[in-house]
Amino acid sequence: MAAPGPVPSGGAGLLVLAGTPIGDTADAPPRLAAELAHADVVAAEDTRRLRRLTQALGVRPSGRVVAYHEVNEVARTPQLVEALTGGARVLLVTDAGMPSVSDPGYRLVAAAVEHGVRVTAVPGPSAVLTALALSGLPVDRFCFEGFPPRKQGELLARLRENATERxxxxxxxxRHRLPATLAAMAEVFGADRRAAVCRELTKTYEEIKRGGLGELADWAEGGEVRGEITIVVEGATATASAELGPEELVRRVRVREEAGERRKEAIAAVAVEAGLPKRTVFDAVVAAKNAGG
Incomplete structure (x- = not known):
């Protein structure tokens, strides 16, 4: 059976976002080889990894191959847009998964849309959806937070924003940051909050470690965890969201103020997070101020 051909571009420039395997190259979308073979330009996050992928797929790109990563993304985007507006078919691939999802791509897509260039995709593997499906946690509603901040203060602030997310x-x-991040999650979300650490998805040493955040933090601290890692955390319960005391409400308002928000905006945001009336948060802030806090 012949490999499926590329989607016709209708003579105009076309930007194709192609998903690549997150581990097992056998998971490559059937259309990926055809797109690699026919694109006028292949923009790759890492050209060396692209070479290994094309060898595994038994395909040789006929077009120009260029590097497109976080270091040169700003400078290279206009060049790729120029090629697109000139009628070229540009294929964008990253090291693993779909472009734009914690990988280069968003800037190019936005620029292409701004210039009236058609954008399409070759759907492929996603570490987010794979981990979510394997976690054993609710999948009907979820949100993707990407990589947490590295600095401890910023990490805790971000997790506190997420603490009441249902x-x-x-x-x-x-892998280097995993123990510290799980420990911070256990501190902010609670040690018993259910979670799953998914590593090396679809690869030979795939592992899904499930348990409470406290248990997982101890596990990660006890030995080096290798590989690409995705963490899935259970959302807050309605009871937990509603039981935030005045001190916690005030603290959250202060975190937002320190980040540059006006007090009125910070109070409104914390009220939404906590599922409480704005007046409740406002009264807590006023009481703390009158008490000299």
């Missing part, structure tokens, strides 16, 4: 949370993390 949807399942998905994060990426490096």
């Amino acid at each position: 949807r399942t949370l998905v994060y990426f993390e490096s």
